[in-house]
Amino acid sequence: MSAGGIMRHLRPWRRLGSDRRGVSAVEFAMLAPVMIFFYFGLAEFCQGYMAQKxxxxxxxxxxxxxxxxEGVTGGEIEDVFEIGELIMAPFSASPLNMRVSSATRINGTTVRIDWSRGHGMTARAVxxxxTVPNGLIEVGESVVMSESTYDYDSPVDYMMPGVTRFxxxxxxxxxxxxxxxxxP
Incomplete structure (x- = not known):
């Protein structure tokens, strides 16, 4: 094969190297999976954040x-717990556990439980x-303490696999x- 014949066979390859058509499609094909991953990850993070809030x-x-x-009955406390469950909508309320207690500071270092009720959580023993934050209450004063836990299970499990407890x-x-x- 002559030198002219070889050059003729190489021309299409040279044109291919300088051809810019399709560059955008190749760039999109490289970036699209990353962008889609970020999109779903951000959506999942936002769902988890909303459940936590x-x-x-x-x-x-x-x-x-x-x-x-001034005073509450056990039935009224259960009604309040139901209100807490309603706040969770549109998320499921079944993983929500709550406890409310009243406690009084006895001395400078001791805060004792006066009463406690739980909904999915064990009530604290009377x-x-x-332990309460420093400076919250003085000796003889009381505080209402409410606790909640929520086991969030992401519906897509891309970024947050398994259950996250808030x-x-x-x-x-x-x-x-x-x-x-x-x-009574």
Missing amino acids: RASHSAAMVADLIAQR GSTI SHTFYLRPRTVEKVVIL
Whole structure:
């Protein structure tokens, strides 16, 4: 084969090397999977964040509603727990566990449980001690403590495989009395 024949066979390959058609399609094919992964990851993160915020709001609402009362019955506490479950919508309320307790500072280092009720969580034992943030209450003062846990299971499991547990604790002082009591 002559030198001219070889050059004729190489021409299409040279044109291919300088041809810019289809570059955008190749770039898109390389970037699309990464962008789609980020999109679904961000969507999953946002869903988890919304579930965490709703669980937090549920615990805060339970503490707030109990702290506004002078006394509550066990049935009223169950009603308040149901309100906490309604706040979780559109997420399932079944993984939401809540507990509300009233505690009084006995001395500078001891805070004792006066009463406690749980919904999916075991109630704290009356007379048991807890730790509260420094400066929250003085000796003789009481606090309503609400706790919640929520086991979030992502529907797509791309970025958050398995179950993620969110937990929250809120402390509120009683609004109208020194101590919220349990009524018969």
